Structures are given as structure tokens and as C-alpha cells.
Amino acid sequence: MAVEASLSNLLFVDIETVSAEPAYEQLSELMKKEWNRKAEHIRRHDDESYADLYFDRAGIYAEFGKVIVISVGIFNTLENGDTELRIKCISGDDELSLLQNFKETVLKFDQARLRMCAHNGKEFDFPYLCRRMLIHGVTLPPAMEMSGKKSWEIRHVDTMELWKFGDYKSFTPLELLAALFEVEAVKQEAIDGSQVNQTYHVEQALDKIASYCKRNVSMLAQVFLRLQSLEPIRQENITMV
Numbered sequence: 296m297a298v299e300a301s302l303s304n305l306l307f308v309d310i311e312t313v314s315a316e317p318a319y320e321q322l323s324e325l326m327k328k329e330w331n332r333k334a335e336h337i338r339r340h341d342d343e344s345y346a347d348l349y350f351d352r353a354g355i356y357a358e359f360g361k362v363i364v365i366s367v368g369i370f371n372t373l374e375n376g377d378t379e380l381r382i383k384c385i386s387g388d389d390e391l392s393l394l395q396n397f398k399e400t401v402l403k404f405d406q407a408r409l410r411m412c413a414h415n416g417k418e419f420d421f422p423y424l425c426r427r428m429l430i431h432g433v434t435l436p437p438a439m440e441m442s443g444k445k446s447w448e449i450r451h452v453d454t455m456e457l458w459k460f461g462d463y464k465s466f467t468p469l470e471l472l473a474a475l476f477e478v479e480a481v482k483q484e485a486i487d488g489s490q491v492n493q494t495y496h497v498e499q500a501l502d503k504i505a506s507y508c509k510r511n512v513s514m515l516a517q518v519f520l521r522l523q524s525l526e527p528i529r530q531e532n533i534t535m536v
Contacts (some may be wrong), residue, residue, distance in 0.1 A: 302378075303444040304408040305452075307368035307519070308400070309511040311422050311488075311504050312360045314353035317496040319346035330359060344472075349390040354492050355419075357426035361390045363495060365397045366514050378453055380528045382512050382535050391431045398428070398436050406437035414453040414469040414515055421451055447485070454515060457522045473514045476521040509535055 316322055322330060327345075333356070334348045347398050353359040364386040371379045385396045393458050399411070415418040422440065428435055458467055472478075486494055486507045517527045 301369045301523070302525075304404060304410060305370065306404065306411050307418065307512050307516045308410060308411055308413045308420055309366050309515060310362050310413075310424065310426075310507045311364035311491050312354045312357075312362050312423060313492045313495045314349060315359055315361045315397055319349035322323060324350075326359070333359070344422045350492060350496075352499055357423045357430075360423075362393055362424065362427055363388070363390070364505050364508045365393060365500065366505070366512040367397075367400060368512040370516070370528075377532055378528055379518050379534055381512065381533045382509050382533065384505050384535070385507050386399050386508075388501075390427065391433070394424070394428050394431060394433050397424070400431060401436040401438055404438070408450075409438040410450045410452050411438060412454065412515065412519055414472075414511075414518070415453065415466070417451055417456060419454045452519075454518055457519075469511065469518065472518045472521075476518060476527075477522070478514055478517040478527060 306443050307509075319327070319330065330344050330349055330353065334343075334345045337352065338348055347352075349359070354361075364384065366382060366384045368380055368382040373379050383400070385393055387393050397401055401411075411421065425441070426434055438450065454469070454472070455467055458472060486503055491504055491507075494504055513533055520527050
């Protein structure tokens with residue numbers, strides 16, 4: 296299956312994030328105060344401590360977390376005419392370097408035509424990346440710049456939004472869509488999103504998180520194809536670079 300015109304200039308993205316510090320106690324007094332304020336709004340039970348909430352949930356907020364892994368994927372046509380999914384992973388402890396590397400990857404594409412696709416990306420991945428870039432003083436690539444643009448001018452694609460068909464009542468995990476469409480997942484380490492902070496800060500197993508993130512991009516691309524009523528990529532045509 297050769298790459299169709301509708302699948303060109305399409306970049307699949309998945310990120311993994313963790314709390315900016317390994318523990319609440321390592322925050323500055325100012326950031327402790329701000330987290331305490333945040334915690335009062337998100338705590339479910341009065342017995343949940345600020346410290347426990349920080350370790351469990353700070354990573355999902357760009358103000359209190361950081362990006363440690365970014366995986367991207369593109370479709371490519373092989374010499375035999377088949378479609379290949381090429382997946383690249385950027386990971387590391389230095390978030391600034393990570394974001395700059397990602398920006399360089401994005402800038403390799405025609406910014407006027409590039410579409411970026413993520414699952415729940417409009418609510419999480421894209422705003423998180425933009426906020427962390429601004430915090431580090433990294434200018435946004437044109438394809439990610441949303442200020443002053445009309446909604447139809449922002450070329451971000453969200454598979455969860457595509458699946459909702461206008462229904463905004465619930466969150467649908469990528470893994471559920473992959474199961475529904477019988478997408479064959481790439482072999483992975485035994486980890487899920489709720490374990491990323493523990494895996495990074497306690498186990499210090501960044502490679503395991505990177506493997507998980509690459510697998511998510513593979514699922515994302517395959518689910519996207521099914522949502523377009525297109526055949527999935529064969530596993531032998533999925534390449535990790």
C-alpha cells in the first residue's frame with residue numbers, strides 16, 4: 296500500500312511526562328505554595344496529602360511537570376510500494392535539549408502543510424509541549440503556533456476527537472480503540488501511563504518508558520488508519536529508528 300496523498304505531511308506524536316521534581320519536598324517554597332493551591336482543587340479525599348498528590352498527578356500539568364520522552368512517526372513508501380511506519384524516539388533528562396530536538400524534527404516538514412496527530416492531543420500533548428517550550432524560551436515552530444489562528448487554521452488531528460463524532464461525554468483510551476480495531480501492538484515492557492512517574496523517578500528506567508511511548512505511536516498510527524477506513528500497516532513494515 297503506497298502512501299496516499301491524504302497521509303503525507305502527517306506527523307504522529309506521543310509524549311511521556313513526569314513530575315518536575317522526584318518528590319514534593321524538593322520543590323521550592325514558592326512552588327510548594329502553588330502546588331498546594333492546585334492540590335486543593337484536584338484532591339478527591341481530605342486524607343490525600345499534598346506530597347502524595349504531587350507524585351501521583353503533578354506530571355500531567357505542564358506547570359508542575361516536564362517532558363522526558365517524545366516519540367514521532369511518519370508514513371513512508373518503500374521501494375516495493377508498501378507503506379512503512381517509521382518511528383523515532385527522543386528521550387532524556389534534559390528537557391530543554393529534548394524540546395529543541397523535537398522542534399528541529401518538526402521544522403523538517405512544510406509548516407503550511409504539516410498535520411500533527413495525537414490521541415487526546417488537543418487537550419494534552421500539544422498544549423503541554425507548547426507550554427514547556429515557552430517556559431524554556433523555545434520559540435514555537437509555525438505548525439504548533441495557535442495564537443491568533445482560527446480553529447480551522449490549526450492543523451492538529453486528534454484520534455479521540457475523530458472517534459467521538461461530536462459526543463463529548465467520555466474519555467476513550469487509545470488502548471481501547473486499538474482493541475476494538477484489533478490493532479496488533481508492538482511488544483512492550485509491562486508498563487502503563489499511571490506507572491511512568493514511578494518508573495522514571497524511582498526505578499530510573501527511562502528506556503522502559505521510551506519503549507512504551509514508541510508502542511503508543513505505533514498504535515496511534517494504526518488506529519488513525521482504521522478511523523480513515525484504511526488497511527493497517529503490517530508489523531514487518533513498522534521501523535524504529
